Amino acid sequence: MTGTPVRKIGIEEELLLFDPETRAVAPAAQRVLKEFREHGHGRRRARAATDELDQELFRHQLETRTDPTRDAGDALDQLIAARRTAGEAARAAGLAAGACGIVPLPSEKSVVTPNDRYRDMVDRFGEVARTGGTCGMHVHVDIESEEEGVAVLDRIAPWLPVLLAVSANSPFVDGRDSGYASWRAQVWSRWPSAGPTEAFGSVEGYREVCQILLDSGAARDTGMLYFDARLSVALPTLEVRVCDVCTDPQLAVGIAALARGLVETAARSWREGRPVPRWRAEALRAAQWRAARFAMSDSLVHPVERQLRPAREVLGALIETIEPALRDAGDTDLAETMLAQSVSQNGAVRQRSAWERGGGVVAVVDDLIERTEQSWQSAPPGHDTGHDTGHDTAPDEGLGSTHG
Template identity: 35%
Template structure:
């Protein structure tokens, strides 16, 4: 829910290098659920886990809303390999810290097993949220992925947000990783998406006329009480309140680092592609808000394994066809940023293995136990599952 840790600040040297090469920087935040080391239920162990994190990494780790959640934020990168290395280390170190604290770390949108409702972290802001909004986060928490991509200025960023709107349901389908909640299959590939939408400012980014329009709407939402501050602007894409980035934030946290890196690379390539459209004066598609909501609902329901809404034709199509269409659309920017070879491999792995939701359901079908799903998620989060 909160903004990224301080290590996401872009250095002057990195900004100069990015400008010289006309490249975009990239950063990622991931939220995780902590579960009991023996039983597949959420556990309030965040303070104990943070206490086990190596001192030099604590600036990249922070509390989340509930005591059964924890969040990490990568430093910004120009190179996808650098991001992979940074996030891999964070995942491994945090998984180890969780184990030393008697818990396990899961990269999953909602805790699969049944268990008690977790308490909120003892933080003034979180206490205000709990008092104002009541019980909008039952269970062990809802965990997502947020990708930050650099932009030249806020006005251009708002134009990019307008162009992003029809593409984000495809990202939501690709990141689906929360089919189970309370020990049962919910019937949705991303149940987290359905739970998350209860917050008043969650949803697709509206079409915005300008950066002034953006800030006026943010101020109006604060005045209504729908959010306490700009950090509670939970649109699926927004301007970061703290960094010169567009933040894409509608996806579940994904089980493997490969999945997360594919999303990050595609997000950067898409923003770079849309920046060129903005500079060339290409108008953003004016997709009706109800249709956009329907496309996001379908993405949460089906993931990549079913049907998606093609917002260009307004027709249902196989979700993987739209995923491939996205890849083809951003291919030139993937190549220009040096990510094409890696993302081609990662796309192949995602196609072969399926989304996190599909993999969880396959394990449940084969073994019949939520505990087996939790075991696999813990190994996937740490990086201890086969990649091919």
């Protein structure tokens, strides 16, 4: 052990609301939230983050979150509890919650959540916003200062496509195979403030870039600074935002452990005065595109060698690079299990397997709903909410809302 406290992690997930009869998404979040607040855990005054649900940009989405914790096992328990909260509320409204990066089947026009900010986003960004109903997973990792946070951002950028590849869980859209493992990543990249970032160099450099995006109108507000990783708007955390939501909660927590290991490793590199590897934005976008296109089924850009290498080899290089941080956090076994299962258990692979078994995207949706429900039904419902929270959470910032 280094003597440095293990950094806390917190996880946000966006989930889709499905009509179990038609398998199309249902613009019914308001009904689900009403049911939840009147009859569910939301009535309690004192509650953990896992006992809350939030609205999202569109009415066919819900957002869940966990409280910060240092223990990956506790993060998994919380993630399952949060899904149970969403799943039971959806069931009470006659619907099903599913963990998938994008809407698989054609549906009627997406209905914007009745919120002045969301309506303004659609007015400002038009079709980019109207097609933006994707579902991601965001991992918050503690940082000691903004200076440390920016130093970490500058160092982890070339590794973020690897996290995207492992999480890829959105191959089907409009009833067909997009040809991408993560079509969500391609849709999300349409936002003018989204995507990979070059090195900022300093907090001042980071703030300058943010202000340019705000002044140009590319971001309506700070909550719309949709970088693949950013300083959290309201919390003392770095927020990794590049991943698809994962149907398998153990995979989600494994990715969160990798994100924490990356942050800790980059912070140590900064403290030791090591230089920042220089990457142009074009090269980072190319690496991200390849991760979205193929995920773990082909080759990825190796962040050290800067050449294509088998995806499993690149993930292995990531784990080897951050191994001391993984060991200090007790996450080594979790990372090794992920490496062993990285190809066969990838979300896009499992969706395509369901398509092959069932002969269509309806079968994919059925499988997504079943596996999502199994993820929270497999643990007892009496989840302990006495977490080590560490930070306060706000309903519309940080751990409270993906869109800011």
